Amino acid sequence: MTAVDRAFLEAVLLGTVGGLISVQILLRRLPFFTLAMTHATFPGVVLAAIAGADLYAGGGLFGVLVVLGVLALSRRPEQGTTTAIGIVLSAGFALGVVLLSARDGFSKDLTAYTVGQILTVGPGDLTAVAVVGVIVLALLSVAGRQLTFRAFDPGGYAAAGYRPTVIDMALLLTVEAVIIVAVPAVGAILAVAVLVAPAAIARLWTHNVTAMTAIAVAAGIGSGLAGVLISTRYDVATGGTITVVTGTLFALSLAATTTWTAITGSRRGRRQAADRPASAVTGPSHLEEVG
Amino acid sequence: MSALTERALAELLLTGGICGVLGVQVVLRRLAFFTETLGHVTFLGVVTAAVTGTDITIGAGIAAMGAVAVMGRGGVASRPHHQRSGVMISGALALGVVLISTRPGFGKDLSAALVGSPLTAGTGDITVAAITAVLVTGTLTLAHKELVLAAFDPAVTRALGYPTRLIDGGLLALLAVTVVTAVPAVGATLPLALLVGPAASALLWTRRIIPATLIGGLLGAAAGAAGLALSLHYRVATAAGTAVICGALFIVAATTTLAGRARQTRLHRPATGL
Amino acid sequence: METTPEPQVPPPALDLDEVTVAYGPALALENIDGMVAPGEAVALIGPNGAGKSTLIKAILGLVPLAGGRISVLGRSPAAARRDVAYVPQADTLDPEFPISVGQVVLMGRYRRIGWLRRAKAADKEAARRALEQVGLADRARHRFGTLSGGQRQRVLLARAIAAEPRLLLLDEPFNGVDAVSEQALLDAIALLKQDGAAVVVSTHDLALAHLACEEVCLLNRRQYGFGPTQATLTPDRLRATYGGHALELRGDRVIVAHS
Numbered sequence: 001m002t003a004v005d006r007a008f009l010e011a012v013l014l015g016t017v018g019g020l021i022s023v024q025i026l027l028r029r030l031p032f033f034t035l036a037m038t039h040a041t042f043p044g045v046v047l048a049a050i051a052g053a054d055l056y057a058g059g060g061l062f063g064v065l066v067v068l069g070v071l072a073l074s075r076r077p078e079q080g081t082t083t084a085i086g087i088v089l090s091a092g093f094a095l096g097v098v099l100l101s102a103r104d105g106f107s108k109d110l111t112a113y114t115v116g117q118i119l120t121v122g123p124g125d126l127t128a129v130a131v132v133g134v135i136v137l138a139l140l141s142v143a144g145r146q147l148t149f150r151a152f153d154p155g156g157y158a159a160a161g162y163r164p165t166v167i168d169m170a171l172l173l174t175v176e177a178v179i180i181v182a183v184p185a186v187g188a189i190l191a192v193a194v195l196v197a198p199a200a201i202a203r204l205w206t207h208n209v210t211a212m213t214a215i216a217v218a219a220g221i222g223s224g225l226a227g228v229l230i231s232t233r234y235d236v237a238t239g240g241t242i243t244v245v246t247g248t249l250f251a252l253s254l255a256a257t258t259t260w261t262a263i264t265g266s267r268r269g270r271r272q273a274a275d276r277p278a279s280a281v282t283g284p285s286h287l288e289e290v291g
Numbered sequence: 292m293s294a295l296t297e298r299a300l301a302e303l304l305l306t307g308g309i310c311g312v313l314g315v316q317v318v319l320r321r322l323a324f325f326t327e328t329l330g331h332v333t334f335l336g337v338v339t340a341a342v343t344g345t346d347i348t349i350g351a352g353i354a355a356m357g358a359v360a361v362m363g364r365g366g367v368a369s370r371p372h373h374q375r376s377g378v379m380i381s382g383a384l385a386l387g388v389v390l391i392s393t394r395p396g397f398g399k400d401l402s403a404a405l406v407g408s409p410l411t412a413g414t415g416d417i418t419v420a421a422i423t424a425v426l427v428t429g430t431l432t433l434a435h436k437e438l439v440l441a442a443f444d445p446a447v448t449r450a451l452g453y454p455t456r457l458i459d460g461g462l463l464a465l466l467a468v469t470v471v472t473a474v475p476a477v478g479a480t481l482p483l484a485l486l487v488g489p490a491a492s493a494l495l496w497t498r499r500i501i502p503a504t505l506i507g508g509l510l511g512a513a514a515g516a517a518g519l520a521l522s523l524h525y526r527v528a529t530a531a532g533t534a535v536i537c538g539a540l541f542i543v544a545a546t547t548t549l550a551g552r553a554r555q556t557r558l559h560r561p562a563t564g565l
Numbered sequence: 566m567e568t569t570p571e572p573q574v575p576p577p578a579l580d581l582d583e584v585t586v587a588y589g590p591a592l593a594l595e596n597i598d599g600m601v602a603p604g605e606a607v608a609l610i611g612p613n614g615a616g617k618s619t620l621i622k623a624i625l626g627l628v629p630l631a632g633g634r635i636s637v638l639g640r641s642p643a644a645a646r647r648d649v650a651y652v653p654q655a656d657t658l659d660p661e662f663p664i665s666v667g668q669v670v671l672m673g674r675y676r677r678i679g680w681l682r683r684a685k686a687a688d689k690e691a692a693r694r695a696l697e698q699v700g701l702a703d704r705a706r707h708r709f710g711t712l713s714g715g716q717r718q719r720v721l722l723a724r725a726i727a728a729e730p731r732l733l734l735l736d737e738p739f740n741g742v743d744a745v746s747e748q749a750l751l752d753a754i755a756l757l758k759q760d761g762a763a764v765v766v767s768t769h770d771l772a773l774a775h776l777a778c779e780e781v782c783l784l785n786r787r788q789y790g791f792g793p794t795q796a797t798l799t800p801d802r803l804r805a806t807y808g809g810h811a812l813e814l815r816g817d818r819v820i821v822a823h824s
Contacts, residue, residue: 086323091538240388247382
């Protein structure tokens with residue numbers, strides 16, 4: 001197996017795993033939280049590299065601490081979760097940079113950890129992605145319905161007798177696991193593209209969770225393969241290229257679906273105005289908060 | 292102190308101060324995610340300018356204003372469009388990385404653009420920072436009550452006939468100018484720490500906006516100076532050191548106020564009979 | 566404007582003439598007619614999504630009309646804004662916002678104070694009096710978010726009072742409000758009416774409509790009645806307004822058997 005073969009395989013595996021978990025991240029409105037987790041995992045990976053420990057173990061341990069830290073900081077209701085997440089994100093990344101900058105070869109290491117090097121992944125990395133893939137599949141098959149319930153109606157979920165903390169922790173730890181296996185390939189700051197963008201693309205095309213998952217996986221795999229192909233052909237950074245392909249897919253989907261709604265929307269809208277009961281008529285407004 | 296260090300100190304004091312002051316508005320309106328997106332888009336602007344050989348401030352400025360125009364429409368400022376921002380946030384950064392990777396010396400350029408290089412700040416950078424400082428403090432002083440009103444109650448602000456789009460857009464533009472000022476010094480990801488860390492800490496210590504703004508500014512400037520000292524003594528990346536200090540500040544603020552509150556509740560419990 | 570002589574009869578506080586509002590191709594309000602005189606109150610009654618909030622926004626000039634005309638104090642809504650105050654629902658505001666009750670009330674004076682200027686002693690005095698009228702004078706220094714829901718609603722009414730409006734618009738002010746606050750709100754509204762202000766209040770509560778308002782407007786996209794409270798709130802009209810949903814009248818309360 002050549003390095004390029006391994007890169008393609010890694011792209012397919014990562015696209016699948018990322019696509020699967022991204023739907024859950026989007027449903028729970030966690031993209032920003034995920035971004036913070038990717039950035040804050042970065043110092044863990046650096047620490048592990050400096051200490052000569054296993055990157056996955058070091059990153060993983062640190063990632064778990066980050067999850068707990070964000071949850072603790074966001075208990076201060078004054079400022080909401082956004083602020084706490086923002087601080088963890090930015091300061092966590094900075095900590096990684098500080099740690100790295102204390103060593104020689106700063107720029108080269110920083111590049112590797114922040115934007116990844118999919119062309120250097122080894123069999124160990126591939127196995128790690130595959131293992132995490134099995135974990136994600138297990139979570140979705142065991143608790144897929146509960147995850148959707150919790151995302152849709154947090155109050156109702158607790159009222160139904162479930163323990164929200166358990167499922168939240170399970171989801172966040174799984175997300176963290178995906179982040180850690182994504183870092184070698186696409187880097188700490190680009191990992192969020194693998195974990196958020198596929199579902200964001202799928203969401204534009206469908207409202208159905210199952211269909212969304214399928215589209216997200218396809219988008220993840222597709223942009224991974226295209227990214228590796230383009231980057232080896234033109235000799236540009238692979239992690240960056242994968243992300244740019246994903247972003248382009250999103251932009252195209254947005255343009256296509258917006259046009260489609262604009263074309264069909266006026267027709268459908270006229271029909272609805274006649275059919276729908278008046279109480280259902282609510283429109284876009286700048287005073288939405290008023291009720 | 293060498294001229295180099297002096298300039299770096301001036302740049303970090305100014306940037307830290309501006310960010311601490313404007314950060315209070317960012318925290319009040321929960322704009323952290325928006326700010327991060329702005330940082331990444333500005334990074335793309337910086338890289339594009341460097342690759343095409345145009346002025347970096349102009350490139351960054353155009354990119355940041357573009358981001359405000361795209362994301363600031365329709366009240367996005369108060370409720371971020373997470374999906375769109377999420378894609379934009381990584382897409383802009385990735386495009387920047389791809390652009391840089393087309394050039395030789397990839398790693399070094401990328402590091403500089405990602406984490407900034409305050410030690411290379413020139414007189415021009417300091418002038419830009421000083422102008423931004425005047426702009427930010429001036430606007431916040433003159434439009435204080437309107438900004439607070441629009442942040443607290445957007446519906447009534449509109450009902451009162453205020454040009455809310457102008458107020459919101461103005462604030463976002465001010466944020467864009469600040470990020471553009473900060474990115475060359477502290478890089479793409481770190482302005483967020485400077486904007487949110489000191490301000491959020493200040494808002495934990497005082498629940499009044501004007502004192503929080505003053506404290507935020509002082510803390511931001513102090514974090515900048517401390518970051519520089521840290522980098523001179525321990526030879527670590529300056530801007531990153533500053534950002535770590537901002538994060539540590541918030542953790543300290545959160546713990547001390549939490550402890551204070553726990554004590555208060557204990558003291559009050561018998562009195563109120565709760 | 567300055568050259569027009571003061572008319573003998575003051576213009577109505579609010580004059581709705583065939584008001585139609587559309588969101589895209591869908592009609593949110595169709596041909597609403599009615600008039601409110603200074604010192605009078607009208608209750609907007611109808612189910613959720615009937616267009617009550619939309620009508621309030623239209624009176625504020627915040628949504629464009631697809632047809633008809635609204636005149637506020639003889640002027641266009643946009644031109645009359647200075648004399649109109651709007652009270653949103655308290656629970657739409659961020660309870661964690663670092664702002665004191667006194668500051669919130671002072672916001673009612675911001676349009677009078679103008680851009681770039683600070684509040685004068687007269688403004689602070691007006692804010693203090695307004696807070697007194699809703700019975701919360703002793704809470705001026707408390708943080709807004711520390712008050713109960715009903716008290717927050719009273720603070721928002723005080724803010725409107727501080728603006729010295731000639732037309733007051735309230736959006737569901739009695740939702741989730743305790744009895745003490747409800748009484749305080751009713752008293753403050755009565756006082757405003759005595760001073761000649763007109764009041765428009767959207768509500769689900771027919772009893773409160775009876776207590777506070779001389780007139781009601783029954784609304785569910787179309788208008789199902791506009792007139793004196795007693796004569797207009799008939800079971801037939803209510804049933805028509807609420808779209809034939811199971812509805813029961815017990816005393817003067819209405820119970821609507823759908824969410």
